Amino acid sequence: MTDAALPLRSGRPPVRRTSTMVFLVALAAFAVLVTVLAGADMISTSFVKLLGKTLCLALAAVAMDVVWGYTGILSLGHMAFFGLGGYAIGMWLMWARTEAIVASNLAASALPPTPGELREGIGGQIFGVVGSSDIPLIWSFAHSLPLQLAMVVLVPGLLALVFGWLAFRSRVTGVYLSILTQAMTLALSLYLFQNDTGLRGNNGLSGLQNIPGFPAASQAQISIAFFWASALALALGYLLFAWVVSGRMGSVLRAVRDDEARVRFLGYHVESFKLFAFTLTAVVTGIAGALYYPQAGIINPGEVAPIASIYLAVWVAIGGRGRLYGAAIGAIAVSLVSNWFTSGGAPDLDLGVYEIRWTEWWLVLLGVSFVLVTLLAPKGLGGLVDLWTQRRRGPARRAAYGPDTGAKRPEEGAE
């Protein structure tokens, strides 16, 4: 190992600062551009929503990069936190909207409604689809926006804290940990799929695109507002993680990724660092989910199925692991291209003997291109940036940065 193997730098290295500034400026410019285009009616409301949702996914991907690219934990369950954030905010959205509808229905009757009648009406409206009208205990806070906003942070945070504590404490690492996180998100989705757990089973929560309290706002205005909120969240999240992964904390996290045993022998409490990274990213992912689902309008248990979390890892890998902007670029590029292909935007390819319809073949292409990226371009899309900056530090490194399964490889680029 050379001295560069564990660079215990204090303060942010200039290149990181540059990349952060460039990313933020580009994001701001993008946001302004979209606002102008939307204002001039050159892009549709649904496209603005798509962009807003994509920014939320980018935020989740940046968080995933911190936990995988920097800390070496390949979590295949981070979309569980994304979904939990969505469910938390969705409960309030659905409650408040149903409350308004029920109140206006009951206003027509001869007697003003009592609180009990209101609750009964709301219960019937929300839980009628699962054959019940009782309001489950987990909806106790649904009437209050501040409390549900607290849930957006607390529920994913606590789940990550408890799960991470259990997993890291017993030194489950590598592929085992990946499978365990996958089991976690599978258990959550199976739990949510049940009708009697109080979150409407496979119907999920719907009608989330209507924001209570702004009856006059059009969907166009709401979509722009959420787009800005998503962009702001991405910017703040990016800054937060750029700060976390630089400095001493970042050095320890990278060291844990490359050689966990050595860091432990140096006297660091590895579990605490891992737990910190896992929980913090879970909370940010939850917030991203809370911004995503009001734009999507519906959330159901399928959203937290294991495959969603694997896709999150795929985006990070395609964008380039271990660089924050890479994760964001990967998420944005794959989800936009994927949307282009699956919505029929891509022209079908006529091979004479067989016509390739991309709605059918897109997943095959994605799967194959993902294998190719893993094999041939470990730097991912972020590697293109290296070409741009002509940055070629550390050409002498031949071996991986450490012995661990998650350690950074020289092909993935220098730190």
Next chain:
Amino acid sequence: MLRLFFAILLTAVAAPAAAQETLQDILQSHAEEVADPGRRSVGVVIEDLLEAGVPGAPLFLDAWQNREVVLNEGDGLFYIAGEEEGGMTVLRDIADGAAVGEAPSGALSEVRPNGGVRRVIGAALVQFRLSDPDASTRRRALEAIARRPDADQIEPLAASIEAEESPLIRDEKLRLLNILTARYGETTEERVAAIEAMAGSITPDARAALSDILATRDRIVPAAEAEEPGALPLRLPRDEAYARLVEEGLAPPLVTPAAIRDAILANAEGETVAGLPLAAMDTDAARREAYDRLAAEGLVEPFVTPEQIEAAVAAHRFEASYTEGDPQVIEAARAALGSVETQVVLNRTADLALDALSLASIYFLAAIGLAITFGVMGVINMAHGEFIMMGAYTGYLVQQFVPDYTLSLIIALPLAFAVTAAAGIAMERLVIRHLYHRPLETLLATFGISIALQQLAKNIFGTQARPLTSPDWLSGQWVVNELVSISYIRIAIFVLALVFLGLLLFILNRTRLGLEVRAVTQNPGMASSMGIDPDRINMLTFGLGSGIAGIAGVAIGLYAQVTSEMGANYIVQSFMTVVVGGVGNVWGTLAGAGLIGVLQKVIEGFNPSNTLAAQTYMILFIILFIQVRPRGIVALRGRAAEG
């Protein structure tokens, strides 16, 4: 002496004459009773019919019961009425139902037995059917009795037992007779003996008979009334007790919020009710106050106070009493039901164990290939589920070309192995080889292959499920008794799993290849320096693991449906099995599959309708289990453990 002689002579003469007597003759000798049967007179006819043993009697009785028998005034004979056309009715023979002629409809008088007579005929019919020479008819008659047991059936059933030739049917008859006697027997001793004979019998009709005997009826009596012997006091929560009083009309109903609302609306005067503004009625307290005022004016029933509820409940006694009056019978039935329930629990447990065993063997088959590749190469193959799918589709395709299901299965099993093994080797050579020591990257790369393969299958075979039909000899199920049964396919899968367990143990422990595989598993560096080519071993192991996935696919496809997503349904379970069992060890996978299979079935046993909850709890258990044994049940030791 002379009398005796005459008597013997008469019998001797009468016997051959009776043998030649036809059904029609017997009916003619009772023409009046047949044409206008009364409840008493019909007995004579039936007795004679039974005694004569003429063929066709059941057919006639059936027609008689269904009011299809007619008397032709023209020749005075009985017929079964056939189709009517243009005023002429086809006449059918009463003994064999063959058309024998026609007669003007006006000349026929219908025989119309009344309800009581028809019941007597029905009982006779039961007896005829129970003694029918055709065994399947006798069986059907027994099934009819079991479905609708009746006191009238005891006698014909008992009468038919002696002449029964088939020991199986005879046993069934005795069993049914026992059940009937237990329910409808005449004397207490007879019934108690019958009930005691039923102890330990788990057939549904026996259980139904016992619980019928023990049926209770709830009663509400004034508390002051003297207690009836044998009545069981019911302990009801206060609210439910009061609700029952209301149901019986013994207490005034509680005033519900809806009733309050209706009362307020009915008594509203303009904008006020009882002097209170309607607009203020937006809390329960305000509404109750308004209702109270209305009650004070005598306009509505007053609220029922908690004291009133208490008093009303205290004034009555709630008890249940047996519908059966005989305490000895009740005692015997209780004892018998207790032993029956023990038997039921034991049998259910046995059934659950069989289910768990079969589920475990499916998990074992699905996971063992994964365990081999993971153990040897430290590689998680996310496309393993798609190899299972490929195996199942191979089986489906073979069936399209080979119509004989047995033969196609024999071809499909090795072919599936060959196809998936080839796919596995190709994947190892093209992708995984380049990602050694990078298990996380391998995981994601194989995931890419997995989604590509899944979509490819969807494009080729469509989204609808394809059937993989099992041969006839595998289609039934092995029934031990009413509660314990298992389908032959599941037994076959179990056998297949056993075969593969044995085969793998043999390959790994008794062959050169196995020796090399184990060496590479334990210490790849050392194995390589001892002259083992790890590349070749890796390739062969991957082929073996993938090939087994293909065979598992055929097996799973036989009992589940073949879809492009079937592999994805098993992949996470397979991971769990491998992780729980411990890596790189056949016994570990076996232990993991056994644990998960048994656990899932046991949790399902608590709430069979909710398999989702069972899976959720099982995964939670696995997460906790990993806390205790992070390396699985059978953990590797040595260098390989530092993965």
